[in-house]
Structures are given as C-alpha cells and as structure tokens.
Amino acid sequence: MDIIFREKLQEKGLKVTPQRVAIYEAIVKLNNHPTAENVIDYIKENHPNISVGTVYNVLDSLVENTLLKKVKTEKDIMRYDAILSNHHHLYCAETDRIEDYVDEKLNNLINEYFEANKIKNFKVQDIKLQITGKFNNNIKS
Amino acid sequence: MDIIFREKLQEKGLKVTPQRVAIYEAIVKLNNHPTAENVIDYIKENHPNISVGTVYNVLDSLVENTLLKKVKTEKDIMRYDAILSNHHHLYCAETDRIEDYVDEKLNNLINEYFEANKIKNFKVQDIKLQITGKFNNNIKS
DNA sequence: TACACAATGATAATCATTCTTATTTAGGAA
DNA sequence: TTCCTAAATAAGAATGATTATCATTGTGTA
Secondary structure (H helix, E strand, O other): OHHHHHHHHHHOOOOOOHHHHHHHHHHHHOOOOOEHHHHHHHHHHHOOOOOHHHHHHHHHHHHHOOOOEEEOOOOOOOEEEOOOOOOEEEEEOOOOEEEEEOOHHHHHHHHHHHHHOOOOOEEEEEEEEEEEEEEOOOOOO | OHHHHHHHHHHOOOOOOHHHHHHHHHHHHOOOOOEHHHHHHHHHHHOOOOOHHHHHHHHHHHHHOOOOEEEOOOOOOOEEEOOOOOOEEEEEOOOOEEEEEOOHHHHHHHHHHHHHOOOOOEEEEEEEEEEEEEEOOOOOO
16 A cells, blocks of 8 residues: 555655655544544654644645545534525535525435435435536626 | 514524624625625625624624524535545534445436536536434444 | 755744633613 | 613634745655
C-alpha cells in the first residue's frame, strides 16, 4: 500500500517525503474519515517532529493531486436558509451558487428504494442530495 | 412576511427585537443561501449599529428555534477520505460517525431518473447522498 | 557527489466564531 | 403609563483552526 502511494506521488511529480507517507498512513489507519485535527493528533503521537503546518500543507496537496478526497459532514455548516421545507440542493462549485431543488417524485423514488433495500445496521432518518453541476444561466430565477 | 416572523418569535417565547427582524430580513433578501459572513456584510451596510456577535447569536437562536435552517456546501469541507471510488455516506449526527455507502444499483436508479427528468437550466455532474440516521451497533465493520 | 528547488519546521499572522461583561431593552405587571 | 426583571445586545477580548512567512533541510536529478 505504501509502495503504491509512493508511486502515485511520483506520477504526480510530488517528492516522496517521510512526512507525506506518514500522513497518508495516518489517514488510512484512522479509517473512519478523520478530520485534519484527528490527523494532527495522530501525527503528534507517532511522528512528533512533523509540524502542524506541514500536515495541512500535505493534506491540501494530496487533495489537489487527487490522492485524497474531501468529504463534508452535517456539522460545521455554514449557510442559512429561510426555506424550511424539505429540499435538496443544486450546487455549482465554480460560482458557489446554490439553488433549492424540490422534487417529491424523486423523494418517493428514493424512499421506496430504501424501503425495499434496507441498509444493514443503519436506520435512515433523512436523505439529502447534493447535486453538483453547472447552471445554464446566470440569472437568478 | 415580517408580521408572520414576529408571530413566530412570540410563539417560541423569543422577544421581538429590531435586530432579529433585520437579520431575518437580510436572509430573505439575500435569498441565495447567505453565509453568516454574507449576512454580516449586509447588516453592516444596512444596520451598522448591529454588532457582529449579535448576528451570530441571532442566527444560532433562530436555527435552534427552527425559524431558520442550516445548509451545507461543498466548500468548507473538513474530512479526508483515502477511498477514492464514488460513494455516498452514512452519517450519525449523534456520534459523528461516518461510514461509506457504495450502491451501484442506487446510483443507476438515480442516474436513470435524472436522465428521464432533466433539471431545467442545470447540467448535473455529480450526485452525492448524505444519509443521516443511526447505526445499530457500535462496532466498526 | 553536487546542485536546484521543492518541502518542511517553527512560529507569527489571520480570520471566523465564541465568550465576557457592562449596558440596554422588550414586554409583562402594577 | 410607569416600573421591573430577565432577556438581548454592544463592544471588544479571547479562542482555535487554518494559513502565511521565511530560514533551513532534503529529494531527486544532472
């Protein structure tokens, strides 16, 4: 696994440093989707000479080079919405624009699906779709 | 609209203050899902005597009393994931635990749905499900 | 082996958010 | 209407995560 990671670094033209390897290993070991902070804590335990700034830098550069992905959570939420009905979101990463997307037919489809295909060991309470893409116009509806 | 908001405040036992009304109006006016910062900027323009701390307080208390909702975005992302394949997430708000959820059948269902039901003025690039609920066990699989 | 430049360490700076405390105000009671 | 009390607010300090700075170190190539 290490070897593959080292190869990937080289493919991307990134130097293979012990810090990068250690940080990647930390994420794999902390396989429950660690936060940057989780990684920093782990690194402090196991590689106390790696500095905090480096962890952030490495994480960023690995994400930039698609050796790592970022994932969002329910917490640490940033936007406020005066519309209270249940709705999904259309999101354009380029322009940072968000629009609401209400679609009862889709909700039913998904609910039926999970009714028929239960997830093992998990009770579903709510499902939100984040639909990423591009808007065709620049005018707000 | 204002009147309804004032009534809602009273129902919740919250005092009707000019600050709360102004901040609510700001969110309605900035209807493209403002960030706290967006609201603060707007307030600074239109109600320069309302302090930044108050904006945060009011936003929080309105969310707590379900007069406002929070919405997440792609940016401001906090978690790192070494699994690069396309997958959704099961999320438990209580324990902050995240598990990957891979389901090709579901992906196909959703893709087919959007194939048949295009969204007006929007080109879909990626769809992510955030499935919130509760895990039945505490043991990591 | 030497060199150039990318990467790192240490720490300062930043920026959004939260906290603190004194002051003000909304809204019920007299 | 006026008074009173708890709730709400203003101002600014404090916090905490992230980013920037810059001198030093290390990787990988010639």
